[in-house]
Structure formats: structure tokens, C-alpha cells
Amino acid sequence: MIQTVATKPFNDQKPGTSGLRKKVRGFQQPHYAANFVQSVFDSLSGFEGQTLVVGGDGRYFNRDVIQVVLKMAAANGFGRVLVGQGGILSTPAASHLIRSSGAFGGLVLSASHNPGGPDEDFGIKYNVGNGGPAPEKVTDAIHARTLSIDSYRIVDAGDIDIDTLGTRELAGMTVEIVDPVAAYADLMEQLFDFPAIREMIAEGFTLSFDAMSAVTGPYAKEIFERRLGAQSGTVRNGTPLPDFGHHHPDPNLVHAKELYDRMMGDAAPDFGAASDGDGDRNLIIGRNCYVTPSDSLAVLAANAHLAPGYAKGLKGIARSMPTSGAADRVAEKLGIPLYETPTGWKFFGNLLDAGMATICGEESAGTGSDHVREKDGIWAVLLWLNILASRRQSVAEIMQTHWATYGRNYYARHDYEAIAKDRADALMAALRDKLTALPGTANSGGTVQSADDFAYSDPTDQSVSRNQGIRILFEDGSRVVFRLSGTGTEGATLRVYIERYVDRHGKLDMETADALAPLVRAAQEIADITGFTGMEQPSVIT
Numbered sequence: 001m002i003q004t005v006a007t008k009p010f011n012d013q014k015p016g017t018s019g020l021r022k023k024v025r026g027f028q029q030p031h032y033a034a035n036f037v038q039s040v041f042d043s044l045s046g047f048e049g050q051t052l053v054v055g056g057d058g059r060y061f062n063r064d065v066i067q068v069v070l071k072m073a074a075a076n077g078f079g080r081v082l083v084g085q086g087g088i089l090s091t092p093a094a095s096h097l098i099r100s101s102g103a104f105g106g107l108v109l110s111a112s113h114n115p116g117g118p119d120e121d122f123g124i125k126y127n128v129g130n131g132g133p134a135p136e137k138v139t140d141a142i143h144a145r146t147l148s149i150d151s152y153r154i155v156d157a158g159d160i161d162i163d164t165l166g167t168r169e170l171a172g173m174t175v176e177i178v179d180p181v182a183a184y185a186d187l188m189e190q191l192f193d194f195p196a197i198r199e200m201i202a203e204g205f206t207l208s209f210d211a212m213s214a215v216t217g218p219y220a221k222e223i224f225e226r227r228l229g230a231q232s233g234t235v236r237n238g239t240p241l242p243d244f245g246h247h248h249p250d251p252n253l254v255h256a257k258e259l260y261d262r263m264m265g266d267a268a269p270d271f272g273a274a275s276d277g278d279g280d281r282n283l284i285i286g287r288n289c290y291v292t293p294s295d296s297l298a299v300l301a302a303n304a305h306l307a308p309g310y311a312k313g314l315k316g317i318a319r320s321m322p323t324s325g326a327a328d329r330v331a332e333k334l335g336i337p338l339y340e341t342p343t344g345w346k347f348f349g350n351l352l353d354a355g356m357a358t359i360c361g362e363e364s365a366g367t368g369s370d371h372v373r374e375k376d377g378i379w380a381v382l383l384w385l386n387i388l389a390s391r392r393q394s395v396a397e398i399m400q401t402h403w404a405t406y407g408r409n410y411y412a413r414h415d416y417e418a419i420a421k422d423r424a425d426a427l428m429a430a431l432r433d434k435l436t437a438l439p440g441t442a443n444s445g446g447t448v449q450s451a452d453d454f455a456y457s458d459p460t461d462q463s464v465s466r467n468q469g470i471r472i473l474f475e476d477g478s479r480v481v482f483r484l485s486g487t488g489t490e491g492a493t494l495r496v497y498i499e500r501y502v503d504r505h506g507k508l509d510m511e512t513a514d515a516l517a518p519l520v521r522a523a524q525e526i527a528d529i530t531g532f533t534g535m536e537q538p539s540v541i542t
Helices: 032-042 062-076 091-101 137-147 181-190 195-203 216-227 258-265 293-306 327-333 344-352 377-391 395-407 423-435 512-527 531-535
Strands: 003-006 021-022 051-056 080-088 106-110 123-125 153-156 166-170 173-178 207-210 271-275 282-286 290-291 317-320 338-341 359-362 366-369 408-419 447-455 470-473 479-485 492-502
Touching: 003 062, 032 062, 032 123, 032 137, 032 153, 032 166, 051 062, 051 091, 062 080, 062 153, 062 166, 062 173, 080 091, 091 106, 091 123, 091 181, 091 377, 091 512, 106 181, 106 216, 106 531, 123 137, 137 271, 166 271, 181 216, 181 377, 195 377, 207 216, 207 258, 207 317, 258 271, 258 282, 258 290, 271 377, 282 293, 282 395, 290 293, 290 395, 293 317, 293 327, 293 359, 293 366, 293 377, 293 395, 317 344, 327 338, 327 395, 327 408, 338 344, 344 359, 366 377, 377 395, 408 423, 408 512, 408 531, 423 470, 423 479, 423 492, 423 512, 479 512, 492 512, 492 531, 512 531
Parallel strands: 051 080, 051 106, 080 173, 207 271, 317 338, 317 359
Antiparallel strands: 003 153, 021 123, 106 123, 166 173, 271 282, 282 290, 359 366, 408 492, 447 470, 470 479, 479 492
């Protein structure tokens, strides 16, 4: 029986770059999750009888919201819903399932790398039929609907068993519980040279993968241990937990310190990696060699031809504006286009769909390709393993060779978290007010060549995205970028990206902190970060 439930709008349901993210307590308010789901459905058309994909990263409240989604999908006219067994689907696996099943779209229940648990974060993101995040015109329509919604439709029925594979029926709609891992693992086996990687591992190559008690555990065990033959225990923290084991599932040097310490120790494995809460980010560390996400993107692009799935070469490379220019030099040498986009994977989707780019990446530990329309942590790890199996060099040797060929982009990101939003907005407004006056001025970083607020004109549809981050470019090619992040749930996060380029004839073995110290001082001088935020040091440096 379909019920129409009266409701009132919530004024805080504007989706960010990766959907709606709030504290679990916020989603647990009566009607809150249902309001947002109905607003998504009300913003779409033509889905009658179509397929919807649903799954998430297993965080707290995931299973509860899946039941709401199933009952609302049936009440709103979907013909079939595909659900990952146990409610589990990594974000890249969800993208692949949407694409391979011909689904109308999908709801991904995740707050990505944010903490999980009753007092932590939850999120809902709508992905369109290409498998990628909804474009701005869709998220804008969803937000508009959340402000006027007065009812939602839901089936009055008991909960569906989502733990047993097979098909169910719910008010005339088919619910199919599917293996969340198999199809994705099969796709990876088509893209990469699994026999070569297996041979390398059989010869004694060792690796360690930290799944951070998040969604990639089952994927990593199937692929690394079962299909590639890595020893049992290679995958650590491999069981997805609703609270991620009380850990913050963000694969950076702060939250994956255990892996970092292991890789810097005397008995370090040859290769270390981690992925995040929903499986779309990655961390790459060789023995005594941390690889920045920006450098990783450049190395993957330069060597992608070594993997069978990319043997024909790349059509183009895309990176987010805050990501370092390391990939630009690879694109130049390969003679292919380089696209600089705003932050947010949805901007890459248009380029991928148009066949203009093959590999994309963000400095926030996300890399991926045209195999899906999301960034993909396991994919990045496998491409690295394919490169290592082909070149038979260590990670450190590959990095040294890369820098000797292209030069080195020393790079870091400083995050100032949980700032009062009015203070963060005031800082950015003050920066915008001084943009025209900055060129020609000098500070600790050198002389400013130009300053702007990045705007992007999409080459596929000519849409324009403005106010995407403030760029301060110096005469020597260095730069500092200021941007407010849209992925947190408390206050605002100021991200300051600091980059210095040294050509291949320069000093390539400096400590990153030493190389960037003058630019760090320049960022403080230009933006008065301490004055606006009250913070003497960043919360996290990556």
C-alpha cells in the first residue's frame, strides 16, 4: 500500500560537491532522509519502470536508509532496484553497476572519507545514468525541491532482506540483491595484467593494503589476496564497520599513520596503499617513499600504456585546479590535451563521456579513468602494481626517474578545519577584494605575477563555473591557492594549496617542508589566516 506522508521542508538540504552530508543525528530527524530522497525523485523524469542502483560504504545508518529508499522507490514507480549485498557498494563499484546494468541512476549512501558512527557523518549522493555524480543543474533542482516539498510517497511494508543474494518483490517492484564485488573485480581483471602482477608477487614482492575498516576490505581481499595471490593478511582492517573501528577513514599521512610507519620501517614491504570510507580515494607509499596524489596522477598517466586496458594511449588528462601541474608536463610530452577543472569529479564526467580525457585526478587522493565515472582507489593501486610488475623498479626508483625526466612539483595542502563559516567567508571575501592589487607586489614567496578567482568554461557544453578558488601565481612558477571545501559537515574547511616547481636540472631531493617554507609564509602574509581563523597551525598537512 502506497502512503502519501505530509512533511515540511528543511532549509539545510543543499547538496555539495558530493551530495548531502550531515551528522547522523540530522538524518535521524523524522522525515529528513525521506524528504531528500523524494526531492531527488521529484527532480527527475522518465524513470517509470526503470532500474535504480542503491548501496553504500556500510557506515552507521546505511542499512536504515536503504530500507527507506527501497520503499520510496517502489512508491515512486521504479521497476527494479539493484542493492549491494548487506547494503555494501563502493562508490566506483556503484558507478560500474549503474553503467553495466543500464540503470537510470543510483543513490550512493556515503560521506566518503568522513568519520562514521552514531555521532558522526552520513551522506546521500545521486548518480546519473553515466555512473557519475549528478551535474549542477540536477543538484540545483534537488535543492530547490527540498525548499518546497510538502509530502513524500512510501510503501507501507516490512523491511526487505538485503543480506541474501537473490530477487525479492516489493509492491510490484523487483529488488535484486547482488554480489557487490564480483563484477567490479572482473572489470579490473580486464584492465590490468593480472598474470604479470601475480608473477611479481609469487617471486617475493610484498605489499600491504589498509582498508581502514571501510568498504574496500572485501574488494581488496578478493583482488589482492585471492586473484593476485598476495599472502593472507596483506589486507589489514579489511572488515567494513559502521564506525570504521573508531578511525577516520581518510587515506592521508595523519589518519593512515600506521601504514606510513610500517612503510618507513626497517622491515617495510615493497609497496603500501590504502583507500577511504567509500573506496574512491587512495594513498600510495613505497618503501621509504611517500608519493603525493599529484605525483601519483602524473606517474600513472606517464606509464598507463603498460597496462593492457590503456595500451593504445591516452586521449587526454584532466586534473582539478588545485592539483599540482606535474600531470601537465606529462600531457605536453605525450602530445595530448590537459584539462584544468574545478574540484569535483562531476566536472571530469563530461570530458570522459565526450572521449576527450582518459585519466583524471585530484590532489585530494582521487584518481580514476574512463572505466567508470568516479575516482577509484583500488584501480589506482592496481595500475601502480601493473607499472611495478612491468618496469621492475621500486617506487622510489620510479619517482626519481620521473622527476629526472619532468622536473619536480613540490606540493602540500594545509587544511584549517571547523572554522566558523562567517570567518571563513570573511577571509575569502578579503582575498577577492585585493586580487587586482596583488600583481607586482612582493612577499616571502617572491613577486606575484597574477591573481584571480578561478572560473571554468566546460568545453563540452560551454557551461561556466565561477568562484572555484583563488589563485596567487608567482613569477618563478610557484603558486598558492585558497579554497573553501564542500565535503565537511561542521563549520568550514579552508584549504591552502602550496606548490613550487623545480625543473629537472634543479635540486630534486629537498624535503618538501623546506622547499615550500617561503610560500607557506607568503600564504599567511597574503591572507592573514591566523587573524581570520584564530589558528596558528593547520589541522592537517598532506
